[in-house]
Amino acid sequence: MKLQNAIAAAAILSFAGTMGFAQTDNELTVEGQLISTEAAAPAHMENVGTVYSGWRFRSEETQAMQTDDFDNSGFVFVDDGLALMASVDGSEGKSCASCHEDAEEFAGLKAQMPRVNDSGELETLEDLVNTCRTERMGAEPWKYNGSQMAAVTAVIGLQSRGMPVDVAIDGAAESFWERGKDLYYARVGQLDLSCANCHEDNYGTMIRADHLSQGQINGFPTYRLKNAKLNTVHSRFSGCMKNVRAEPYAIGSDEFKALELYLASRGTGLSVETPSIRN
Amino acid sequence: MKNQLLAALVVCVGPTLVAAEDVASSDVVFADGAVLASLTGVAGDAVAGRAAFINRKQGNCLACHMNSEIPEQSFHGEVGPPLDYVSERWTAEELRGIVSNAKMMFPDTIMPAFYNGVDADRTLKKFAGKTVLSAQQVEDIVAYLQTLSE
Numbered sequence: 001m002k003l004q005n006a007i008a009a010a011a012i013l014s015f016a017g018t019m020g021f022a023q024t025d026n027e028l029t030v031e032g033q034l035i036s037t038e039a040a041a042p043a044h045m046e047n048v049g050t051v052y053s054g055w056r057f058r059s060e061e062t063q064a065m066q067t068d069d070f071d072n073s074g075f076v077f078v079d080d081g082l083a084l085m086a087s088v089d090g091s092e093g094k095s096c097a098s099c100h101e102d103a104e105e106f107a108g109l110k111a112q113m114p115r116v117n118d119s120g121e122l123e124t125l126e127d128l129v130n131t132c133r134t135e136r137m138g139a140e141p142w143k144y145n146g147s148q149m150a151a152v153t154a155v156i157g158l159q160s161r162g163m164p165v166d167v168a169i170d171g172a173a174e175s176f177w178e179r180g181k182d183l184y185y186a187r188v189g190q191l192d193l194s195c196a197n198c199h200e201d202n203y204g205t206m207i208r209a210d211h212l213s214q215g216q217i218n219g220f221p222t223y224r225l226k227n228a229k230l231n232t233v234h235s236r237f238s239g240c241m242k243n244v245r246a247e248p249y250a251i252g253s254d255e256f257k258a259l260e261l262y263l264a265s266r267g268t269g270l271s272v273e274t275p276s277i278r279n
Numbered sequence: 280m281k282n283q284l285l286a287a288l289v290v291c292v293g294p295t296l297v298a299a300e301d302v303a304s305s306d307v308v309f310a311d312g313a314v315l316a317s318l319t320g321v322a323g324d325a326v327a328g329r330a331a332f333i334n335r336k337q338g339n340c341l342a343c344h345m346n347s348e349i350p351e352q353s354f355h356g357e358v359g360p361p362l363d364y365v366s367e368r369w370t371a372e373e374l375r376g377i378v379s380n381a382k383m384m385f386p387d388t389i390m391p392a393f394y395n396g397v398d399a400d401r402t403l404k405k406f407a408g409k410t411v412l413s414a415q416q417v418e419d420i421v422a423y424l425q426t427l428s429e
Contacts, residue, residue, distance in 0.1 A: 190406040191391040192399040201389065202358050208335075208342040209354035246401040 022204035023056035023213075028273075030067055033162050039269030044169070047200055048214070053270050054278055057204070057213040062225065065277040074223035074275025077230045078158060081151030090139025096152070099136065103155050110160035110272050114261045116172040122257045125153045126232070144252035150221045150230035157221065157274030164271060165218050167264045180262025183255055189246025195259075210279065215240075216267045217260065219276025226279055233260055301414040304379075305396025312384025313376040318394065318414035323422025331416045331423075338378075338393065338412060338420055348427055359390060366425045374421045378412075393417060 028035040037053035045051070055063060065071045085096035085103065100106070114124040123131075126149055130141040142149045169177040184195045198207065199215030206212070220233040234251045237259060241248040249255035302318045331337040333352060341349065343358035369377065377384055380392035393412040412420070 187399060188401040189399055190402045190409070190411060193389065193391065197389040198358075205357040206354065207356050207358055208339070212358075241401075242403070245403045245406050246399075247403050 023052050024060075024063070026056070026060070026063060028053075028055055028063070028067065030161070030273075031069060035162055035271040035273060036164065037270065039164070039267075042265060042268040045266060047196075048266075051216065051267055051270060052203075052214055053218055053267075053273060053276075054213040054216050055219065055273065055276060057211045058278060062277055062279065066273070072223070072275065072277060073228070074154060074221075074230060074277065077147075077151045077221075077223070078154050078275060080147075081153075081155035084148055084152055085155060090133065090137035092136065092138040094137045096132065099132075104159055106156045106159040108160055108163055110157040110274060111163045111165050112167055114257055114264065115168060116176065120172060122173070122176040122254070122261060124252075124257055124260060125156060126234075126252065129153065129156075145232040145235045147229065150232050153232070154221045154230055154275045157272060160272040161274060162271050164269050165264055165267045167261060167268070169261070169265045173261065176258045176261050177265060179255070180258035180260070183259045184262055189241065189244035191244040191246075193244040195240070214266070215263065216270060217263045218267045218270040219273035219278065221274065222276045222278045224278050230275060233263075303396065304394050304410045304414075307379055307394065307396070309376055309380070309383040310372075312381075313370070313372040314379055315372050317418060318375070318379070319418050321415060321418065323415075323418035323420070325419070325422040325426050328416075328419030328421070328423030331412065331420055337416060340420070343390070346427070362424065362427055364427060364429055366428045369424075371421055371425055374424050375417065378417050378420055378424075 028037050035053075035055075037056050039051050041048045041051045055066060065073065069075050082103070085100070088095045088098075110125060113128075114122050117123045126144050129149060129152055130144075133139040134141050142152075167173075187194045187197070195215060198212050203212050203214045217233050217236075220236070221230040222236075223229065224231050232251075234256045237256050238248040238251060300320050302316070307314055307318065308316070329349070332340045332346070333349060335342070340346070340362070341352055341355050343356040345355040345357065345361040345363070347361075347363050349355075365374070373384070377390075379394040381388045381390040382392060391411065394410045394414060394417050396410075398407055
C-alpha cells in the first residue's frame, strides 16, 4: 500500500510539470489575522500529504474578496444574521440574544462541529440553532439550509475564524466518521463518481473552467459568486451529487451529517474561514 | 400538433432512445476493453462527433481532456490525458470501448461510462435506465477521435 502510494505520488509529481497550475502559494490575511490555508494532513488521510483550503484554488480576484471584510459579500448576510439573533421570535418572547448576549461567546464552537451530543446523536451547528428555537424560544425551526439558518450559522462560525478545525472522530464519533468516510469513497450517479475521484485524486487540475479543490469545508457557510448568497455545506453536497447525476441525500440527513464530520476531519488544522468567498 | 410535441420530446431525450438496429447498452461485447463491432451499423459522423465532444450535456469530453483541435473553446480540462493525436495511440475499436465504458480497459479510472447498461448507485431518476450518449453519438465521437492524427 505504501509503495503504491509512493508510486502514485511519483506519477503525480512527474505529471505536475505538464499542468497549468496547482494551488496558489498565496497567504491569506484577513483584517490583519493570518489564516492557515494549509496544514499537514491528519494521520487518517492515507493518500494526501498536505491539506489546502479551497481559497488556495481560487483566482486572485476571488481570493482578494476574502482579505477584507468590506469586500467580503458574505458580510451582508452576517449583518442579517446579527439582526435575526436580536429579534424576538416564538412563544417564550425570546431572541437568541436573550441568552447569548454577545455572539463572541460562540468562539471555538464552529471548529468542533459537528459533534456527538449527550444523546449519542451527531449534531451540527444547524441542529443547535433549531434546538434552541424549538425548545427554548418556542419558535418554529428554520429550514435547515434556508437563508436565516445560513446567516445565523455564519455569525456563529465567524466567531471561530482563524481557529484550527479540530473535530472529534474517536469514541462516540467513530461510527459516524466511518459512515462519512464510506460515503466519501462511494461512487454514485450516472457519472459514477465519488468525492475522492475529483477532490482527492485530481485536486489542482482543471475540470473544464473549474479548478478542482480538495473540497474542504472550513469556509462554510460560504458566499458563492455563482448564486450571490451564503451556501450551507449540505446544499453544496446536494449540488455536487446532482452534478454527478446522483440522487442527493436529504438536506440535514444522517448521511450528510456523517459526510460533514468526515470532511471536517480532512480539514483538521486549517483555519475556520467563515464566511469564505468561492466561485 | 400533438405528434409534433411528441416528436420534440423524443428528440430532447435522444440519448435514451435505442434505434432498432442499435446494440443495446447492456449487450455491448468488450474484448480486452475494446468493442469490435459498430454499435449502430451506421458510419460515425466526425462533424457531429466534434459537436458532441464539446457539448456539456452530451460528451463534455473537454471537461477532462485537452484537445488542441478545438482552440475556439477556452476551457480544456486536465483530469484525463490530452487527446492530441489520440488516433495514433488507439484503434477505432479501442476508442469505441473506452468511450462506451472505459472501466472495461482501466478498472479504476475516473472516466464515466458513456454507453453503459447498468445504472450506478443512486443514479438520478431522470437518468435511470439511460445512457449518457446514444449509440450513434458514441460512433460519431469515435469517428471524430479518429481524425485526431499527426
